[in-house]
Amino acid sequence: MKSISLDLNVSSKDYLSKQTVLDEISCKGILEQGGMVFCKTKPNTKVKIGRSISDFYYETSSSDGNIIIGFDRDERDNFVEVNGHRLDFIIPKRDYSISKIDGLPPSQVSSFNEEQLKKIKISSRKKTQGFASRQTKMGFKNGFINPLKNMNKTSPFGSQRILNGITKKPHYGVDIAAEIGTKIYAPADGVISLSDDDLYFEGSMVLIDHGQGLISMYLHTEKNLVFEGEHVKQGQLIATVGSKGRSTGPHLCWRLKWRNRNLDPEILIRWPKDDKK
Numbered sequence: 001m002k003s004i005s006l007d008l009n010v011s012s013k014d015y016l017s018k019q020t021v022l023d024e025i026s027c028k029g030i031l032e033q034g035g036m037v038f039c040k041t042k043p044n045t046k047v048k049i050g051r052s053i054s055d056f057y058y059e060t061s062s063s064d065g066n067i068i069i070g071f072d073r074d075e076r077d078n079f080v081e082v083n084g085h086r087l088d089f090i091i092p093k094r095d096y097s098i099s100k101i102d103g104l105p106p107s108q109v110s111s112f113n114e115e116q117l118k119k120i121k122i123s124s125r126k127k128t129q130g131f132a133s134r135q136t137k138m139g140f141k142n143g144f145i146n147p148l149k150n151m152n153k154t155s156p157f158g159s160q161r162i163l164n165g166i167t168k169k170p171h172y173g174v175d176i177a178a179e180i181g182t183k184i185y186a187p188a189d190g191v192i193s194l195s196d197d198d199l200y201f202e203g204s205m206v207l208i209d210h211g212q213g214l215i216s217m218y219l220h221t222e223k224n225l226v227f228e229g230e231h232v233k234q235g236q237l238i239a240t241v242g243s244k245g246r247s248t249g250p251h252l253c254w255r256l257k258w259r260n261r262n263l264d265p266e267i268l269i270r271w272p273k274d275d276k277k
C-alpha cells in the first residue's frame with residue numbers, strides 16, 4: 001500500500017507537528033475553524049470523533065485507512081480516539097466579518113404561500129438526497145483549485161449580519177461576483193450527487209461529492225453542464241454562473257460541507273497536493 005504524506009507547511013498557523021503522533025492514528029491538515037484534517041489509521045478501523053465526553057460519534061476509516069475530519073465555523077475543541085488512544089485538536093478562534101445594521105424599518109416576516117411551501121419541501125428532499133451521497137474514494141489528492149478563473153470575492157465564509165439587534169444565521173458560502181455565463185470548474189475530482197435547476201432558494205445548484213463525506217456546492221447557476229452520477233475531474237467545466245433562486249445579482253455562491261459541518265472552501269485551496277502518488 002502506498003502511504004500518503006501531506007506537506008505540513010499548509011499555513012503558518014497550522015499544525016499538529018508539535019503534537020504527539022500516535023501509533024494508532026496520525027493527522028495532518030489545516031487546524032482552523034472552517035478547516036479540515038486528514039488522518040491515517042489502520043484500514044476499516046472504528047474511530048471516535050468528538051467535541052466532548054458526551055458529544056461524539058463513530059466513523060470507520062476507509063480500506064486505505066484514511067479518515068478526514070472537518071471543523072465548523074465555531075468549532076473549538078475536537079478529538080479523535082482509536083482503541084483508547086486520543087489525539088486532541090485545539091482550534092483557535094477565528095474573526096469573522098460581522099456587520100451591525102440598526103434602524104431598519106421592521107421587516108415584514110417573510111411568509112410563504114402554499115405553492116412556495118410545496119416547492120421548498122420538494123427542494124429540501126432533493127438536497128437531502130444529494131448530501132447523503134458517500135463516495136469513499138478521495139477526490140482531492142491533487143489539492144483543490146479555484147472554481148472560477150477570477151476570484152472576485154464579495155463575501156467571505158462565515159460573515160454575519162445583525163439587523164435591528166437580531167443576529168442572522170451566518171453565511172456559509174464564499175460569494176464570488178461574476179458575469180452570467182462565466183465558466184465554473186470542478187476544484188477537485190468527484191461524483192455529481194445533485195444537478196438540479198428547480199430549487200426554491202438555490203435556484204439551480206450542483207453538488208460534487210469529493211469522497212470521505214466532503215461535498216462542495218455551487219449555487220444560483222445559470223446552466224448545469226453535468227448530470228447526477230457523472231464522474232468529474234479537477235478543472236472540468238461543470239456549470240455557468242447565474243442568478244437563479246434567492247440571489248441579489250449574478251454571482252457564484254461556493255460552499256463546502258463535511259457531513260453536517262460547514263467548512264470554508266477557500267481554506268481548501270491551501271490543501272497540499274499529494275506528491276507521492
Ligand SMILES: [Zn+2]
Pocket residue numbers: 171173174175252253254
Ligand atoms: Zn452566498
